[in-house]
Amino acid sequence: MHELSLTQSVIRIVEQEAARQGFATVKTVWLEIGELSSVLPDAMEFCFQAVAAESPVAKGAKLEILRVPGTAWCLDCAQSHPIAQRFDPCPACGGHHLTVTSGEEMRIKEMEVA
Amino acid sequence: MCTVCGCGTGPHDHHDHDHDHHHHDHGDSRLIAIEQNILAHNDRLAEGNRAYLAERGIFALNLVSSPGSGKTTLLCRTIEAINNRYPVSVIEGDQQTRHDADRILATGAKAVQINTGKGCHLDAHMVGHAFESLEPANGSVLFIENVGNLVCPAAFDLGEAYKVAILSVTEGEDKPIKYPDMFHAAAMMVINKIDLLPYVDFDVEAAIAWARKVNPDIVALPVSARTGEGMEEWLAWINEGRRRARVVSP
Incomplete structure (x- = not known):
């Protein structure tokens, strides 16, 4: 359940931004979560409701998760390919010499604040 | 692109730079671009830990595995084999009890126990505070024994040089692809308890092949701590x- 710590980090960033940019409440938080990252979006949403309830800034906020598909660069065939999981072979050459280029994101993208 | 109104304009400046954000109004509310890694706070603290270790020429390893893979036994045997040729210290992470730290202390090495309570992993903040009480010696080796868990510790950088995943032969050889994030994050996979190979159906070559699918560069090392x-x-x-580590910081 590392989603709990990750959610606490999200709320910490929200509160820091509230102090820095002078807003009182956040209505929506958009996260970018890669499909290859270690985050389970359902668990994150579950934790978010619990953690946000304790925060004066984030109380009642909505969480929106944008999934980022996985892509990898194949070192053997020098092309970029979509991959669904880390251990997927290169769809073109079948090799495993892949460097993940997207899909590992765990970012706060945007917030709607008031 | 703004996900509310669909506009594709406006700079998405990184939040550390200034306040020139992609602001615009939606009635009483406005949108602000943040573009910040959720783990940024942990990663900053981990970089602080890494700098602390580099200044002192300390080589730090983050040992990760399922519970019961033999991490503590491997550490005790390792410390005994090093036999005071250089200083070793250990940060022990468990949800509860001091049992593991006590086992390490019995070998004569310095050890500090972190109890995470309900927490499923160590983070860079806990490890940074552990340095204060542990005071690892210059030019030493520091082992950080993470909470036994093949999922959560993968995401948390502690400032170590490498993660070492320990897989014992009493587990399934397909663990590297069942828990790909951890074996992707690790530089080395220690296959422990190989003295039990005659009694179990574990295929060492298959385990290494699975691990290389998630991490082509992983170093595999079969051992028996026993x-x-x-x-x-x-x-x-x-x-x-x-x-x-000492060459970088003499």
């Missing part, structure tokens, strides 16, 4: 890491 088989190579690898 009989000492493979320990020489493990110690040589640690020694080489320690040498390089």
Whole structure:
């Protein structure tokens, strides 16, 4: 359940931004979560409701998760390919010499604040 | 692109730079671009830990595995084999009890126990505070024994040189693809308890092949902490890491 710590980090960033940019409440938080990252979006949403309830800034906020598909660069065939999981072979050459280029994101993208 | 109104304009400046954000109004509310890694706070603290270790020429390893893979036994045997040729210290992470730290202290090495309570992993903040009480010696080797968990510790950088995943032969050989994030994050996979191979159906070559699918560069090392088989190579690898850590910071 590392989603709990990750959610606490999200709320910490929200509160820091509230102090820095002078807003009182956040209505929506958009996260970018890669499909290859270690985050389970359902668990994150579950934790978010619990953690946000304790925060004066984030109380009642909505969480929106944008999934980022996985892509990898194949070192053997020098092309970029979509991959669904880390251990997927290169769809073109079948090799495993892949460097993940997207899909590992765990970012706060945007917030709607008031 | 703004996900509310669909506009594709406006700079998405990084939040650390200034306040020139992609602001615009939606009635009483406005949108602000943040573009910040959720783990940014942990990663900053981990970089602080890494700088602390580099200044002192300390080689730090983050040991990760399922519960019961033999991490603590491997550490005790490793410390005994190092036999005070250089200083070793250990940060022990468990949800509860001091049992593991006590086992390490019995070998004569310095150890500090972190109890995470309900927490499923160590984070860089806990480890940074552990340095204060542990005071690892200059030019030493520091082992950080993470909470036994093949999922959560993968995401948290502690400032270590490498993560080492320990897989014992009493587990399934397909663990590397069942828990790909951890084996992707690790530089080395120690296959422990190989003295039990005659009694279990574990295929060492298959385990290594699975691990290489998620991490083509992973170093695989079969050992038995109990009989000492493979320990020489493990110690040589640690020694080489320690040498390089000291070269960087004489």
